[in-house]
Amino acid sequence: MTLHALYFDADRHDREIPWAQSRLPTPGERQLLWIDVEGEVQPAVAEVVERLNLGPAIQAFLETPAPQPALDHRDNHVLVNLEALEREPHRFGSTSLRIVAGQNVVITVHAAPVTFLHDFAGQLQRDSRLGELDAAAFLAVLLHRHLETYHQALGALEANH
Structure with a gap:
């Protein structure tokens, strides 16, 4: 597990x-905190939820991958579930x-590396x-990067046909 x-x-x-x-900084108007959890999810998510005082609904969302993309809103938080495209051999x-x-x-x-996040x-x-x-704008940047990976993959597929 890695946690950044x-x-x-x-x-x-x-x-x-x-x-x-011992204590994470509390971001103000001109600060943003990004926590990235990769690998064994449950113990790390429990610790993140506890340290940020997020509650059981958000913990359950973070620990449980959904079978399809989803967008939700709970406890003043936006929750997004998606599938990140990863190039594997062949x-x-x-x-x-x-x-x-x-x-x-x-x-x-x-649970596994996500190339666009690492990049x-x-x-x-x-x-x-x-x-x-703010967090909404940062989320928009992440979603834009996510969509770029799909466009790049489609471009590569079209170039091979």
Whole structure:
């Protein structure tokens, strides 16, 4: 299991927050906290939910992949379930991805690597000014990246035919 907490601050330096740190920063209007959980989901999600005081409905959503894409709203949070397209040798596969966006906090949860998330995180640099985005705008960026992977896959398929 890997768990990353990235803190974007439009007025200071962006940084990764060590998960073992006793207290996570509470983002203000010009800050955004992105927590990404990959691998064994349940123990990590339980810890994230406890540390952010999110409640059982959100915990159940994060722990349980849905069989189809879904969009929901609970407890002042937007919940998105989707399948992230992953290129495998000789075919495409998918990985279930759950996203929760709340008050300047975004949580992504997936049991296997999601290429577009890794690529996006790798492109982020210190002082990215992502802290200027609220959680809804950051969610929109993630969904845009998600759709780009489908367009790229379709382009590759069309080029081979």
